[in-house]
Amino acid sequence: MNCPACGYAESKVIDSRTSDSQDAIRRRRECLQCCTRFTTYERIEERPLLVTKRDGSAEPFDFNKLRRGIMTAVVKRPIGAGAIDALITDIITNLQNSMKYEVSSAVLGDMVLRRLKELDGVAYIRFASVYKDFQNLDEFTRELGEL
Numbered sequence: 001m002n003c004p005a006c007g008y009a010e011s012k013v014i015d016s017r018t019s020d021s022q023d024a025i026r027r028r029r030e031c032l033q034c035c036t037r038f039t040t041y042e043r044i045e046e047r048p049l050l051v052t053k054r055d056g057s058a059e060p061f062d063f064n065k066l067r068r069g070i071m072t073a074v075v076k077r078p079i080g081a082g083a084i085d086a087l088i089t090d091i092i093t094n095l096q097n098s099m100k101y102e103v104s105s106a107v108l109g110d111m112v113l114r115r116l117k118e119l120d121g122v123a124y125i126r127f128a129s130v131y132k133d134f135q136n137l138d139e140f141t142r143e144l145g146e147l
Contacts, residue, residue: 003031050102073127
């Protein structure tokens with residue numbers, strides 16, 4: 001770490017603690033040449049989650065986009081916003097824990113469907129009708145039968 005005052009490359013750590021937000025380690029350092037003290041933060045390098053769409057293109061995962069889709073499925077259902085945020089956070093955590101940084105929209109949709117099925121059957125069917133793109137009543141009835 002170069003000193004911000006003189007540019008010298010070596011410093012010593014004087015104090016180290018977790019940051020107030022608990023997402024980094026805050027280190028107080030002292031330059032070994034000019035004795036200037038400065039603070040650095042050490043954070044985990046996060047790789048962004050990419051979603052591969054049906055056409056082969058990839059885009060960064062958008063929490064709000066997924067939330068809007070799920071909110072549409074749960075309109076007028078007894079499901080709070082906190083439950084939806086927890087559902088999405090659970091999906092993201094599972095993907096990060098499995099070290100997957102790229103996921104197809106089909107896999108992501110299936111993950112949402114599994115969780116919605118446990119949460120609310122009506123919301124599940126609503127989401128499935130759009131996600132699975134039912135073309136006729138038989139497909140819709142078959143999905144209802146599996147519930």
